[in-house]
């Protein structure tokens with residue numbers, strides 16, 4: 001009973017629905033599949049149980065099957081109004097032809113199969129199955145199969161689960177649907193109403209088909225002092241097979257993300273007569289990524305560009321989403337553009353050489369993602385009560401030791417969150433503002449210390465704690481949760497407080513330069529109610545902002561004692 005039908009063209013965002021008799025493996029295979037594809041997984045019976053506040057077995061016992069099927073129909077309509085899900089259906093849900101029509105219209109429908117003896121072994125002693133209650137189990141299963149087999153065979157794909165691991169079945173389905181790239185090596189960013197759609201690749205550079213990307217004849221690789229030579233040399237040698245390759249290494253540091261260096265880039269492009277089809281590649285952290293992206297967006301009114309981020313911060317955040325810019329004396333990132341790259345290429349091996357201070361800077365942005373993304377948590381954790389925040393906490397040692405597998409997972413997860421946000425709000429008029437959690441305080445700290453004392457992510461981390469305090473003061477966040485965030489930062493040995501020598505008034509002055517000022521009023525992104533949820537809050541009294549800053553600074557002495 002292996003694959004019987006060939007699969008027609010598949011829209012990569014279409015739902016995938018799994019059906020089959022009880023015990024066929026719908027839930028376990030579905031949740032594995034969802035993990036690989038970084039999609040949300042819905043178990044339809046679980047969805048119904050949550051809505052009804054009782055188990056499927058109880059619904060059958062108290063209300064009968066007719067009632068259950070009506071509830072199931074309603075649930076199907078709700079669930080299938082969304083895209084991009086993996087759904088494990090109840091075993092009987094596709095018998096009704098209207099249900100089946102809906103499911104087939106809104107998903108790729110796959111039947112999981114196994115022989116009756118195997119199924120019988122799998123469901124033995126499973127007392128929560130209402131249709132098995134008090135009967136000869138095998139006979140019931142045979143009868144169920146006979147009555148439903150026409151429906152089970154009328155699906156897009158039928159897959160045997162016999163003698164196969166859950167992982168093997170999930171991978172088989174991925175390969176049948178041609179979703180390997182999405183599952184193992186690629187995220188796609190498709191900006192609605194824009195001609196830009198691009199991939200984030202996690203592959204080996206040598207395997208990328210650069211010709212397919214139509215990048216012109218010439219490339220300029222921009223890098224920064226501090227990025228090891230071997231990365232640049234390797235990239236050059238790969239590209240030399242296809243392009244006329246130029247490179248430019250710029251001075252390092254936030255202070256050099258300025259018009260002076262921007263002009264050097266543009267002059268270089270002019271002197272080598274770059275045309276619009278040609279390509280800028282940024283190899284380095286967020287500084288070179290932002291500035292190179294800005295140069296690419298303005299040279300000839302926009303040429304191709306590729307981001308190859310080499311810091312943790314740029315891998316999880318700045319390389320994706322198309323924000324480019326330079327700093328001016330009046331403030332950070334005040335001149336820039338929204339300009340999406342043609343490709344982002346991430347190689348976690350680049351992180352091996354990253355200095356500790358810069359690695360911790362990336363952890364600041366990582367904690368930001370843990371605080372804002374609970375709706376995506378199920379993509380990385382299985383249990384409903386678990387969260388990305390807890391996942392990071394549990395794996396903090398592996399993260400600190402830069403275990404490549406763990407880093408790959410968290411980077412992909414952050415990018416999944418960022419991609420979801422950016423495709424819904426490229427220009428930061430709504431939800432994208434949430435990515436600025438901790439940034440109003442953080443930018444002020446960077447500016448007040450002349451961009452010399454803190455890296456961006458370090459300042460953001462301190463800003464996140466100030467945001468927690470501010471949220472506590474307006475009663476939308478609890479001190480217990482703030483402490484959890486502080487504890488996580490401590491386990492990463494991160495600074496989270498404003499040192500005593502910094503004047504709070506300087507921070508308040510610097511905040512007024514923030515881009516989030518609207519009609520003189522600052523907007524803050526604050527954690528709200530739980531870890532994993534944030535809101536944009538306006539009209540906060542300046543004295544409360546000052547109080548949050550002071551509290552963070554004042555706590556310093558007591559907390560340092562514990563270290």
Ligand SMILES: NC(=O)c1ccc[n+]([C@@H]2O[C@H](COP(=O)([O-])OP(=O)(O)OC[C@H]3O[C@@H](n4cnc5c(N)ncnc54)[C@H](O)[C@@H]3O)[C@@H](O)[C@H]2O)c1
Nearest residue numbers: 225226227285286287310311313314318323350353354456
């Ligand atoms: N565009 C966005 O959406 C966005 C988002 C967040 C931050 N940012 C910007 O990103 C910038 C911060 O980026 P960053 O934290 O990557 O800092 P960075 O670019 O200054 O890089 C940090 C340091 O690490 C070195 N380095 C880079 N890769 C290395 C490697 N693999 N091995 C050894 N050394 C390496 C660099 O030479 C540099 O000294 C800020 O300017 C910030 O405004 C932009």
